[in-house]
Amino acid sequence: MSWTVASQPRPLVCSSEEEGDWSTGICSCCNDMKQCCWVFWCCPCFACKTSKAFGQCLCLPLLDVCSCVHPATMVMRTNVRYHYGIKGSLCTDCVCATCCPSCVWCQMATEMKSRRIGGTSRVKYL
Template identity: 55%
Template sequence: MIVVRQPGVDDAAEWATGVCDCCQDMRECCRWFWCCPCSACRLSQQLGQCLCLPLLDVCGCIRPITFSMRVHVRQRYGIRGTMCRDCLCSTFCVPCVWCQMSREVTDRKLPTGLGDLISR
């Protein structure tokens, strides 16, 4: 049997925004378009991964780090999807995928302390 869905993911959850919804916030869209490597490193660190991990994506046309980070975000938040779709999006829409993951993390981030409540 071939596994194409992430085990343990609730089918009810969806991404808060689509891959192509990055233009809703032009400031964020420009940041991801012009500074994708730096922003990806920052987001990777926020997700508890190595700061320099996204820089390994430069080595080929298939983006294994972007793909694995997208799967990680889906699994972390219980978002419905398939690995095939993750692979396609991660290969052809790299800045849009990172921007989508950033929006998802920002939208779902719960305040962890008084500092987070004050900054909102």
């Protein structure tokens, strides 16, 4: 006997808040000048550090070198958004990751700092 899946598993958000917004805008990377300079001078290093801090593979952001679409940045932004229960869509993630990947990495790092929950990316499913 085979069973069909009636609904997909839904992620449980790790934060106690309902869906909210990003703590900073996509163009707010200059609020933290140290971080902004690091991203400006060596975005791949910063992206690898941020990816590692979120619990992902250290080399994940290096996959973006092969493409102009930046798939790793888009996936990472989507993962962070789901993890913290931030409103948005895959389309928005794709546009942001394609147009300004360095700003996306700054935004994700700032979000991780402001939520103080960086380091785990495990998402539980119902």
